[in-house]
Amino acid sequence: MTYTPVIELKNVTFKYKNCDKFALENVNFQVAQGDFVLLVGYSGSGKSTLLKTLNGLIPHFYSGLFGGDVKLFGESIAEKKTAQLAKTIGFVFQNPENQLSALTVEREIAFPLENFAIPRQEIRRRVNEIIALLDLEKIQDKSPFAISGGEQQLTAIGSALALDPPILVFDETTSHLSPQSATKIIKKIAELNREQGKTVILSEHRLDRNLQYVTKIAYIESGQLKAFGPPREVLHNKNYPLELYPRITSLYEQLKKVTDNFAILPEKHRKQLLAVPEPLTIDDFLLFIKGGRESV
């Protein structure tokens, strides 16, 4: 048996109409079953464009110059319509308000199932399943415009999950949300990845919340894939910019967890570490590790 990657991009190139720069230039990569890929890059680097090639929004929805081939489960999607691919790939967008249209949360989740003419009993069963999975019971009869951003995004995820696609794509899904809701959403996504074996591709500006779950990082810069691989490998790549490292806060949190659990630091230092508020810079951090700062 030969190995077929779930997603395979071959020399994917795209240039928007009326734009002289290429949005994507010869992008090649393969994603395996069950991978959690984090797509990192600055604004305008081509993250969204890359994701939109995965379900045919590009080139079917945007006019421009398209080259290369996208394969899902070994099959090229060039001839397929975006709507047809909804069973294979679930897409969740950035703005929670602009992707919902139904009267209630429940009906929003039912929408893709209705599109595929699934019988009513089956829709009901599937909708109930998803509502239970994402803990949406309290808001299932509410309007998608009367709930919080985090709940809206959960609704959108529920709707993308309705057809049970093996691949889930998240285009900066958490960027409109508060840090708390964002953390909650990322946890849910990680759960879907681990427990249901969904292959996940998620694009983000920052790594803090996701780093602990991801299996691969793809770093994209002005339309070119500069680095792709396991997190440790990519973060050590010389092409990878320092600004896109996880913030020190997150390092600190992780360190704190370690000191709590294993007590690897001497008693004195551990106490110091936990007594001092979050360090702002690395120097700051080193200073009180060394014990230079008694208390604040």
Added chain:
Amino acid sequence: MSTRILEYFNYEQDKSLIHRFDPRTKMLFVIVLTCYTILFRDLVPLMLLFAGVTPLVLLAKFFKKWLRAMITVLPLVLLIIILNALLLKNVPSPTTAGLAMGFRFLILAEVFGIFFQTVSPDELSQMFIKFRFPYSLAWAISTAYRFIPTLTKETAIIVAAQKARGLQIDRGNIFKRLKNMIPLLIPIFASAFRRSWQLAEAIESRGWNAMKKRTFLYSLRLKWWDYLTLLLLFGLFALFLLQVIKQYPLPSWMLWQLPEKYELKSLAIAFWSWLKNLFQK
């Protein structure tokens, strides 16, 4: 004034008796009532019709709103009556005909008001689906309605932002004010377009029109009271058709008209001569 009229046609989420009827029943009600309103030209039957429909306003629980709207359009109704009374020719009593026109307007306003007050945009779109209209049309209706709050909120933000940058919206004459609206309209339209584009992408990604036929989690169902009312309405419609074809003469009490001396024209003439007398003395 305009907002009050818009408000009058805005759906009210209430659980009144009328709300429980199927929108298709209410649609037929609107059609039949409109037919009858156009059929009658005389004051008495139209007044009876008006008296018959008004209790439904009470049943639909929007009497206050209705009263407010009626007061708002009162000048228009008066204008209809006065113009008809003064300008109509070739009728035995122009004032009676004018009053009949006024009542016609009121009945239509009532009937359409009841429909839009008690049929939610969702029911409206489901009704279109049941009538075999294309699903995209039904979807567009309900989505347009659903986006009103979002767009209103965004408009308020844009207005505030432009005001903060020194835009004076309510200064100067009407032309200047219209010109001042341009810095508002451009971002509002741009954002509406962006929203609709993103929504299009989102529904496309979830299988929009993937199959020729589609199913629905919920759809409309006629209840026994709907069947009963529909039967009644169809009966009324048959009567209407019969009257249109056979042209039976109405009983004489229905053809009652204002006496000559109460005609608006003669009243005006009398008033004029009274005024003249007053000043001649």
